[in-house]
Amino acid sequence: MKKLYGIVFGLIIALLWAGNCRASTGVQNLHCEMLKDPRGIDARLPRLSWQIMSGMRHTDQLAYQIIVSSTAAKLAANEGDLWNSHKVNSSQSIMVRYVGTTLRS
Numbered sequence: 541m542k543k544l545y546g547i548v549f550g551l552i553i554a555l556l557w558a559g560n561c562r563a564s565t566g567v568q569n570l571h572c573e574m575l576k577d578p579r580g581i582d583a584r585l586p587r588l589s590w591q592i593m594s595g596m597r598h599t600d601q602l603a604y605q606i607i608v609s610s611t612a613a614k615l616a617a618n619e620g621d622l623w624n625s626h627k628v629n630s631s632q633s634i635m636v637r638y639v640g641t642t643l644r645s
Contacts, residue, residue, distance in 0.1 A: 564595035584642050587635040603629045608640050 571589040572578045578586075592601050608623040609615035623640020 565599060566593050567591065568593045586638050588638060589634045589636065591633065601631050601633055603627050608638065
């Protein structure tokens with residue numbers, strides 16, 4: 541379960557720092573394999589989804605970065621020891637495939 545925790549919170553941090561984001565911009569409705577609070581997912585390469593939230597009208601996602609860490613401390617230091625997608629210029633926010641180190645239960 542620690543690995544799924546890292547995936548979810550890594551996504552939050554990375555998207556808040558992705559290019560062209562303002563202070564009032566963030567993410568919500570984080571999902572892993574279409575589940576909000578996943579437990580016991582058997583997918584070794586899960587798919588991630590999120591929604592952009594903003595206080596400004598007509599705000600679009602231009603890029604994302606996903607950082608996946610094995611511990612909360614590594615994640616806080618932006619150390620993606622399991623996966624760092626680096627900046628991906630894409631508006632995709634639905635079913636983004638995890639392609640890092642194979643996850644274990």
